[in-house]
Amino acid sequence: MLLHSPFRSFYLGRLVSMLGSAMTPVALAFAVLDASGDAGHLGIVLACQMVPHLALLLVGGAVGDRLPRRTVLVVAHLGAGLTQGLVALVLLTGNYRLWLVGALAFAGGALNAFTSPAQRSVVAELVAPADLQRANALLATTRSAVLVLGPAVAGLLVVVAGGGWAIAGDAAGFLAAAAFLARLPAAPAPAAPAPDRRPGLWRDIRDGWTVFVTIPWLWPVALAYFVINLVNTGPWQILGPALTGQRDGEAAWGVVLSLRAVGLLLMSAIMYRLVVRHPLRFGRLAGALGASSLIALGLGLDTYWLAAFAFLGGVGFAASGITWDTALQRHVDKAALARVSSIDDLLSFAAIPVGQVLVGPLAARWGGTTVALWCGIAFAVAALAPLAARPVRRLESATV
CATH class of the missing domain: 1.20.1250.20 (MFS general substrate transporter like domains)
Incomplete structure (x- = not known):
């Protein structure tokens, strides 16, 4: 237990x-x-x-x-x-x-x-x-419940x-x-993976980047998350309430967010028991569901349909996040895991403010629904693109 x-x-x-x-x-x-x-x-x-x-x-x-x-x-x-x-x-x-x-x-x-x-x-x-996926699912379930x-x-x-x-x-x-x-x-x-006679933080950071770029399944997925955060977070946070509020009132956006949270919570709980043989293959396919809420927003669907697709988006985000964390923890050398995690976090977090800054001018020029739709399409493409790499498709849950 x-x-x-x-x-x-x-x-x-x-x-x-x-x-x-x-x-x-x-x-x-x-x-x-x-x-x-x-x-x-x-x-x-x-x-x-x-x-x-x-x-x-x-x-x-x-x-x-x-x-x-x-x-x-x-x-x-x-x-x-x-x-x-x-x-x-x-x-x-x-x-x-x-x-x-x-x-x-x-x-x-x-x-x-x-x-x-x-x-x-x-x-x-x-x-x-063998228990890493269950541990990550338990943490994700708790986080989703707390965020609600x-x-x-x-x-x-x-x-x-x-x-x-x-x-x-x-x-x-x-x-x-x-x-x-x-x-x-x-x-x-x-222990440092490649000890130097005069080790330092800069050397450690450089070695971390070396580990990151030489693992063939790691960097394609990390770059996909960079693109996903770039095209999703800003448009969803900014265009979502604006477009929904204009059409159905401010309360409608609360309903959409609540259904998304339910999807996150439910899938996190399911992942506690679900056995996944190829975590990145499953995670990338499930992760593409996250694009559905932006696409629905761009198509101007009413609140009920938007909430339903937001639920699916929550399901996709939970499945992709849990399988990704588990893959890192199982297959990256523990001596470099914190550095690899920090590089992955940096790529993901750095994309968010860029997207938040760009979404306003883009929406002003081409319209909010158009921007949301194309961002949703870019999201789906980015989520699925790593599957073109055989190491991503073939990575198995068994430790290496």
Whole structure:
């Protein structure tokens, strides 16, 4: 049983951390808007989180392969608890200053750059290879459930007590997560794959890129995710509510998002039991379903059909994400797994702001429905394109 193994402490740590983090976007948005009265301040704070995260991801991956991952996770969660606690204190005491909240957001984004690669790679240390898909499915199911409940709880807490208290809850979640993660079994730092007489972080990062580009099934799928995030996240987040709201009202977009979340949750639960022989083949085929919601949006389908296709999109995203994480953890050398994960994350995350910036001008020139439709088509092509590579099609679940 997964929850009777060392994985239990990691799972509980992730659970309490996710519960707090799911509330933060709503709480932070309302807290900053209430304190400043300026939507521009919120954009600056969010940028202060994203920039250091992207800039330090490769360093975070190198550190995750150089030091014991338990240590990296505990220190990063303690630091995140401290920064979020200070943000909550600033807001609750009425001492809001943009530079201060921005600096704390910058520190939080930097810490997250060290957290995400270590979290992804430590699972392979805690779980037997045969149980990796179940572990990732359990984490994905929990994340989907938390994302459904968290924003609603945050909204209620903001109304009753204010955004500062919800952010304080996130800080407490990080500290509790650090306590759970400290109970993970001690593991030595992974040995560097190609030791140098004078090793350094830059050498580690360069070696990570070497591993990344020399695995024939890895980089085609990672590049596909780059294109998918480029054409999906911005159009869906920006054109989705705009086009749906114009046609069927603002409440309709909430219905669409709820059905998408249900699809994510349901497929994550199914993946806990489903046996997949060729994970990338299955993941790429299922992942193409994610394009259906954008295509439906571009075709101007009514809310019921759009919600149905959003459900299918959620199913596709869950299946592709779980199989991808499992493939990395099973088939990438553990000594390089954090660095490979950080490169994969960097490609995915860097594409998102580019797409968000481009979607507005493109929609203004060619129309929102046209842009959504072509983005959906590009999504489907990108999801299926890696199947042209035989190593992607042939990769099996058995460890190498």
